Amino acid sequence: MNARGRAWAERAYRELAARGHRSGGARSAVIEELARGGGCCTAAELAHRLRDGSRPAGTASVYRALGVLHEAGLVHPVDLGDGERRWELVYDDGAHHHHLVCERCGRTVSFDDTALEQAIAAVAGRLGARLAAHDVVLHGRCSACGGRD
Amino acid sequence: MNARGRAWAERAYRELAARGHRSGGARSAVIEELARGGGCCTAAELAHRLRDGSRPAGTASVYRALGVLHEAGLVHPVDLGDGERRWELVYDDGAHHHHLVCERCGRTVSFDDTALEQAIAAVAGRLGARLAAHDVVLHGRCSACGGRD
DNA sequence: GTTCCTGCAAAGGTTTTGCACCATA
């Protein structure tokens, strides 16, 4: 696991403890797997990886762990339009990325863009809104699938 | 119904006829209701409105009508994160909007923004992608719920 | 008359909930 994931996991343990949550095996396994994989996975994928890995966890426990992490602001749900909810890690410094879903090969490309973030901040200001989160999902063809044709 | 909705409905009839689809009661009712409401509704809402209105339609027919309209590029699915798929009308001129979901009052605010569109187009160019569609969903507090506090 | 559309019912997939048991603090 990279240092970024490790730091996120440690913060998650601290934050959940501060909120009065006890430490349980299934939830810790979910936190570790999220930190290892870097997010962007569905509950089913998470459960599957845990089943093949060190610490299997029941489906309900995976969903409940994700719910608690979401309440604590440690993960953020993303919907790519395929009917399954994905979960992204929320980092301390606000760093995050968005997604391009290729409608030909089905792959998901992650990206970040400063100008896009600035445009979103400007829109929020114009609307008089205070943003807690935002999602951008692009649909089309990735560069490998003839995006430039 | 406004002129924009009427024009969209007429185009929908033309486009579906051109694709060899026959005209059926349920599908026409869905088209009329979408044109009347201007989109941004779920399949269940659509079915409910039709039940209370002139022409009830079965759940399956509503979903099938939306599927056909989607294939023809006449509607676009949007996921606001509440587990239900919403459908937006796709207009001839490409005009569209995005959404701010207030996490306090639950309301959805629609907006459009030229700078945001330009930023998205620039990102697509940088990624070498050709976009067919894109979604932006903002989460936070709308101006009425203390966005500016 | 053939083919597609429709509606009911059933199935499918994801997510949530009830409940008994177990682990943590």
Add this chain to the structure above:
DNA sequence: TATGGTGCAAAACCTTTGCAGGAAC
């Protein structure tokens, strides 16, 4: 030991599919 976490099973929910009957062309 009191409380919260866990896992199984069942339910709830949205969406899709199978099939028989009816409508459009």
